Amino acid sequence: MNLVDIHCHLNQKLFEKDLDDVIKRAKKVGVKAIIASGTNPLANKEILKLAEKDEIIKASLGIHPIDALGLSEGETGISKPEGKIDLEKEFEFIEKNKDKIVAIGEIGLDYYWDKEHHDEQKEIFRKVLQLAIKIKKPVVIHTWAAEEDCLNILEEEINGKVPVVLHCFGGRKSLVTRAIELGYYFSVPPSTVRTGNFNTKIKKIPIKQLLTETDAPWQGHLKGERNEPAYVLETVKKIAEIKEISVEEAAEQIWKNYELVFGNSK
Numbered sequence: 001m002n003l004v005d006i007h008c009h010l011n012q013k014l015f016e017k018d019l020d021d022v023i024k025r026a027k028k029v030g031v032k033a034i035i036a037s038g039t040n041p042l043a044n045k046e047i048l049k050l051a052e053k054d055e056i057i058k059a060s061l062g063i064h065p066i067d068a069l070g071l072s073e074g075e076t077g078i079s080k081p082e083g084k085i086d087l088e089k090e091f092e093f094i095e096k097n098k099d100k101i102v103a104i105g106e107i108g109l110d111y112y113w114d115k116e117h118h119d120e121q122k123e124i125f126r127k128v129l130q131l132a133i134k135i136k137k138p139v140v141i142h143t144w145a146a147e148e149d150c151l152n153i154l155e156e157e158i159n160g161k162v163p164v165v166l167h168c169f170g171g172r173k174s175l176v177t178r179a180i181e182l183g184y185y186f187s188v189p190p191s192t193v194r195t196g197n198f199n200t201k202i203k204k205i206p207i208k209q210l211l212t213e214t215d216a217p218w219q220g221h222l223k224g225e226r227n228e229p230a231y232v233l234e235t236v237k238k239i240a241e242i243k244e245i246s247v248e249e250a251a252e253q254i255w256k257n258y259e260l261v262f263g264n265s266k
Helices: 019-029 041-053 087-096 118-135 147-157 173-181 191-195 199-204 229-243 247-265
Strands: 003-008 031-037 057-061 101-110 139-144 164-167 185-188 210-212
Touching (some): 003 164, 003 210, 003 229, 003 247, 019 031, 019 229, 031 041, 031 101, 031 247, 041 057, 087 118, 101 118, 101 147, 118 139, 118 147, 147 173, 185 229, 210 229, 210 247, 229 247
Parallel strands (some): 057 101, 101 139, 139 164, 164 185, 185 210
């Protein structure tokens, strides 16, 4: 089987001591591609270095909405500069390295951690989307408690110009339907095996619009344990169960989806 993790954070400190083993375990179960996502200038540089470490690791450079504002989500274990991000400087860096990356992400809106700067978040989000369109890269979207505004902006700015992947999308049923109709993709983490939090969405979303992720080291299928790319297999198994197809069929279609979304960027 060809498996893929389209969104994780291998630069998080929990992977400092055994990243080589983490990659070996992923390869052992059939993972052929791991997209490591950046969130800010320091993290983006780390992601590019990781992509040089092993060809299985693909780089996605991003500007997380909270990082962009110079705010804090608490201790995330990911490198982060102090203060607001200099967007123009980071845009130049991303564009300079466009041939080394497969996507722009993670980017988006987050009203859970930031209750006050929504207009500024939306302005930044639009600018990053315009960069993605300029360099012709798919976007990997983070949206928390901001799903409707996020879809509004995506529909206005993207309009079919580049593929859209909604990572761990938590929007209500009507927004899921809208995103499906817009042709967006949804990436599902292993946590749904434990909590069932994405099972209803898996049932609703056509398999041709599903992708697998881990969001590692978070969103794992084992409570209290570090998540890692090898565990996308657990997501594939759950998708196969819900869709009533074989694990091999599910994996094959998800791999095709991955190649369709990210193939032109490899």
